[in-house]
Amino acid sequence: MNGMSRPGNLDLDLLRSFVHIAETGSFTRAGEIVGRTQSAVSMQMQRLETIAGKPLLVRGKGGMVRLTQDGSYLLSYAQEMLELNDKIWAVFQGESPSSRIVPDDYALPIKAQREAFTMQVMVTLLTNRKFSEANALIMRYVENHTMVNPKEINQKDDDLIMSLLSMLEYISINFLSNSMDRNIILRQRKSGLLRTYQVLKNYIPYKRQAWGRLNAYRSFEEVIKNYILVDSKISDYAANGAEPALDASS
Incomplete structure (x- = not known):
């Protein structure tokens, strides 16, 4: 052993909810997309912030949610991780990643x-x-x-x-x-x-x-x-x- 601590692991389910919150600006809408209640998504974000050791989201007036500077930093990496995960999953499910079609209104509010x-x-x-x-x-x-x-x-x-x-x-x-x-x-x-x-x-x-x-x-x-x-x-x-x-x- 070289004395270095092992890195922790980020939970992809937490990251997926985090990305949808960033994309929609809403805990409720993100919950609808991932199939969880608003309170469950809030608990997920608490866990993610505990893992990160930093605040990632701030609730504003009217229920609007915005990213902190650390949240913005995490977002681009979270998107890349989820994209790679989804491509690998598609291959093992017998799908061609390039042929997967994402509807125009996917994860979007009216x-x-x-x-x-x-x-x-x-x-x-x-x-x-x-x-x-x-x-x-x-x-x-x-x-x-x-x-x-x-x-x-x-x-x-x-x-x-x-x-x-x-x-x-x-x-x-x-x-x-x-x-x-x-x-x-x-x-x-x-x-x-x-x-x-x-x-x-x-x-x-x-x-x-x-x-x-x-x-x-x-x-x-x-x-x-x-x-x-x-x-x-x-x-x-x-x-x-x-x-x-x-x-x-x-």
Whole structure:
């Protein structure tokens, strides 16, 4: 023995419930998907947080659930673990993983629920003090036409930016999975999302390298590149390197 302790094991059932909570923003909806009661799912999350030794989820006003910074960190790995598990399981069940079809409405709330969930998240972004401070910080960089230099910012600003990015990644994950109402996001926050991305273009890869996590904030980037930059004016910016007008409308 070399004196090193053996690593613990993460329960895939716990991770599956955790991922569905992140995707739907609801303990109740996640419970419906995995076939458990809301209280049973809550107990699962308590066990998962005990194993992780850190809080992963925070319940907000109106029953909205958001990820903590550690929860956001866990989410991408949990999704990868479940995807690999499901592929292996499909093979041993005689299925071809590539041929498995996931219905478009799988694990998604109905339209009204998506709209309500989206608006709850938007209200949090607009009214939560920490996110408001982070947005004000980003807007100062926008107004000065500069980008965040991750090597020069102080710890407080670094914490604000990571919190904001964690929320934006959470929004992007739900946006891409159709759990959120895309029209609300694109109509109300399109230019704000782009400006935030522009300011943090150097910060994001720096954090990826520092953490050794190549997929950090990938969903946010995907939303920007595949849904925000499709606008003709913004696409011209991407092609020519000219900064678009940073007006308040979208």
